[in-house]
Amino acid sequence: MNIYVCIKQVPDTETKIKLNADSSGIDLAGIKWIMSTYDEFAVEEALRLRDKNPGSTVTVLSAGPARVVDSIRTALAMGADNGIHIDLPETADNNMAAKALAGALKKETKIDIVFTGKEALDDGAAQVSQLIAEYLDAACATVVLGTEYSGSSVKVRREVEGGAIEVIEAPFPVVVAAQKGLNEPRYASLPNIMKAKKKEVKALKAADVGISDSDQKLRFKNFQLPPPKQAGKKIAGDPAAQAKELARLLHEEAKVV
Amino acid sequence: MAKVFVIAEHRDGRLKKSTFELLGASAAAGNETHAILLGDGVAELAKELAHYGAQKVHLIQDAALKLYSSEAYTKAITPVLKSASPDIVLASHTPTGRDFMPRVAARLGVGLASDCTQLAFEGSKIKARRPVYAGKATVEVEFLGAGPQLATVRANALGAPKPDTSRTAEILNVTADLSGLKTKVIEVVKGASGRPDVTEASIVVSGGRSLKSADNFKMIEEMADVLGAAVGASRAAVDAGYRPHRDQVGQTGKVVSPALYIACGISGAIQHLAGMRTSKVIVAINTDAEAPIFQVADYGVVGDIFAVVPALTQELKKLKEH
Numbered sequence: 001m002n003i004y005v006c007i008k009q010v011p012d013t014e015t016k017i018k019l020n021a022d023s024s025g026i027d028l029a030g031i032k033w034i035m036s037t038y039d040e041f042a043v044e045e046a047l048r049l050r051d052k053n054p055g056s057t058v059t060v061l062s063a064g065p066a067r068v069v070d071s072i073r074t075a076l077a078m079g080a081d082n083g084i085h086i087d088l089p090e091t092a093d094n095n096m097a098a099k100a101l102a103g104a105l106k107k108e109t110k111i112d113i114v115f116t117g118k119e120a121l122d123d124g125a126a127q128v129s130q131l132i133a134e135y136l137d138a139a140c141a142t143v144v145l146g147t148e149y150s151g152s153s154v155k156v157r158r159e160v161e162g163g164a165i166e167v168i169e170a171p172f173p174v175v176v177a178a179q180k181g182l183n184e185p186r187y188a189s190l191p192n193i194m195k196a197k198k199k200e201v202k203a204l205k206a207a208d209v210g211i212s213d214s215d216q217k218l219r220f221k222n223f224q225l226p227p228p229k230q231a232g233k234k235i236a237g238d239p240a241a242q243a244k245e246l247a248r249l250l251h252e253e254a255k256v257v
Numbered sequence: 258m259a260k261v262f263v264i265a266e267h268r269d270g271r272l273k274k275s276t277f278e279l280l281g282a283s284a285a286a287g288n289e290t291h292a293i294l295l296g297d298g299v300a301e302l303a304k305e306l307a308h309y310g311a312q313k314v315h316l317i318q319d320a321a322l323k324l325y326s327s328e329a330y331t332k333a334i335t336p337v338l339k340s341a342s343p344d345i346v347l348a349s350h351t352p353t354g355r356d357f358m359p360r361v362a363a364r365l366g367v368g369l370a371s372d373c374t375q376l377a378f379e380g381s382k383i384k385a386r387r388p389v390y391a392g393k394a395t396v397e398v399e400f401l402g403a404g405p406q407l408a409t410v411r412a413n414a415l416g417a418p419k420p421d422t423s424r425t426a427e428i429l430n431v432t433a434d435l436s437g438l439k440t441k442v443i444e445v446v447k448g449a450s451g452r453p454d455v456t457e458a459s460i461v462v463s464g465g466r467s468l469k470s471a472d473n474f475k476m477i478e479e480m481a482d483v484l485g486a487a488v489g490a491s492r493a494a495v496d497a498g499y500r501p502h503r504d505q506v507g508q509t510g511k512v513v514s515p516a517l518y519i520a521c522g523i524s525g526a527i528q529h530l531a532g533m534r535t536s537k538v539i540v541a542i543n544t545d546a547e548a549p550i551f552q553v554a555d556y557g558v559v560g561d562i563f564a565v566v567p568a569l570t571q572e573l574k575k576l577k578e579h
């Protein structure tokens with residue numbers, strides 16, 4: 001089986017976000033970069049599927065500036081076989097990234113399944129998996145909690161709202177976007193980290209995968225930090241008095257109950 | 258004035274409140290407001306879309322639309338948009354809207370601003386703002402190139418409009434070619450609770466690790482039921498097995514924006530705040546006066562949840578009975 005995983009590198013969740021001088025973006029200095037959390041479930045799922053199907057390979061792709069190669073290496077250290085980096089500018093939007101990833105995938109001889117995370121932790125847009133599926137004319141299943149493979153198709157359980165689960169069946173090639181709970185991602189072992197350093201990561205330019213400036217459809221501008229919150233009211237007294245006063249304030253002042 | 262299309266969303270025979278928000282906002286801005294309603298045997302719902310501001314309802318009914326699927330929705334919606342050439346297309350950033358809208362955007366060759374928390378109409382354009390880095394910053398979204406502007410909007414971001422039951426809409430029946438679908442929806446297994454979804458509820462009551470057991474969450478559920486609220490949880494509570502992951506609020510859980518968020522025994526770690534800081538009113542109940550949750554709380558109670566939560570539930574019950 002030819003298994004692919006598309007991953008994104010994002011700032012660590014503890015990162016304090018600062019804006020650059022003209023508010024056209026964030027200050028990139030001092031950011032600790034990690035593989036987006038949901039992508040770890042995607043990598044793990046790919047590795048498990050490979051190990052159940054001897055002769056399969058797992059190739060990890062990421063589109064972005066040179067720094068993202070570090071996250072490809074993290075996936076290689078988890079056990080992926082090959083890496084592909086597509087060089088895109090820092091400001092590339094979801095459409096450009098998805099089209100670049102699909103473009104790189106189209107160069108492969110055969111694609112059975114492509115895993116992604118259900119969304120990236122930085123922009124939280126949840127677009128790239130569906131866009132890749134569109135550009136590959138492949139099936140797609142998002143927010144996937146469970147998988148059952150059979151030869152050339154997969155039955156997935158996807159999370160919808162209110163705790164409901166939708167069961168859908170999709171033929172290969174298919175893009176599957178992983179939700180937390182799909183599996184328990186492994187840690188990279190030290191020997192594997194060493195081995196990953198030697199694995200080759202293929203480098204592609206935007207033009208190699210048919211990307212031009214017009215593939216960028218959105219630009220984020222005018223960045224703002226959330227306004228500082230006014231100090232809230234502290235409610236004193238014993239629990240009964242606190243409860244009574246809080247209920248009154250929610251009703252009369254905030255008018256939310 | 259803009260020509261605005263809203264993709265209506267419904268589940269179990271009822272339209273979503275978030276659909277009404279979109280229609281209401283568009284109509285209030287004086288736009289030519291259309292709705293696209295998809296399903297099987299859903300014609301009745303068109304009336305209610307009109308009450309909230311739809312002037313025209315494009316009704317697509319097909320057995321293949323009985324259960325939602327992103328592929329069938331995309332295939333049915335795209336031709337309607339291509340022939341009508343709207344300026345703006347809106348859907349809610351719900352599990353459904355966020356699933357199919359990117360595919361529609363790809364087929365129209367345009368960009369999609371997802372999860373917008375602010376949206377204003379300016380002539381034939383929208384001005385949209387959305388959070389990035391889990392709410393640590395917000396950005397304005399600029400659309401590049403030609404074609405309609407597509408956006409998904411976070412539930413509760415625009416505020417609930419009032420229906421006007423005297424309004425009616427023109428119904429346009431549309432047939433869709435839904436042959437050759439790749440994916441097959443086998444079944445939808447319903448969730449057990451009758452409570453609203455945490456991402457759509459107007460009130461969310463959340464509990465943390467301090468609840469100490471799944472059983473103790475009953476006191477959170479009791480308050481939620483008095484308020485018609487959803488139950489949320491911190492990751493620590495989820496990791497401890499007190500609640501399912503679908504209830505987790507935060508950076509690796511759900512992002513919520515209710516009118517009222519009540520955090521019970523939650524410390525307010527940065528990853529939790531990422532999921533709830535845009536809530537309109539935040540209440541924190543915590544024994545530790547220094548807990549970071551108090552920095553974002555509008556109302557803070559320094560106290561023990563095991564004493565304050567049941568007392569508060571009783572007080573709220575009294576309010577509701579009046």
Ligand SMILES: Cc1cc2nc3c(=O)[nH]c(=O)nc-3n(C[C@H](O)[C@H](O)[C@H](O)COP(=O)(O)OP(=O)(O)OC[C@H]3O[C@@H](n4cnc5c(N)ncnc54)[C@H](O)[C@@H]3O)c2cc1C
Nearest residue numbers: 465466467491492493507508509510522524526529544562
């Ligand atoms: C990559 C990453 C992603 C994460 N994603 C999320 C996420 O999506 N959502 C999330 O919530 N967390 C997330 N976290 C975890 C987060 O950092 C915190 O660990 C977590 O939110 C803590 O949960 P808590 O507040 O319930 O527990 P604690 O931090 O243990 O806090 C318990 C609080 O309860 C108070 N307390 C104790 N007893 C009582 C009592 N009887 N009455 C009143 N108050 C009491 C304490 O004072 C304390 O403030 C993430 C972490 C990482 C690294």
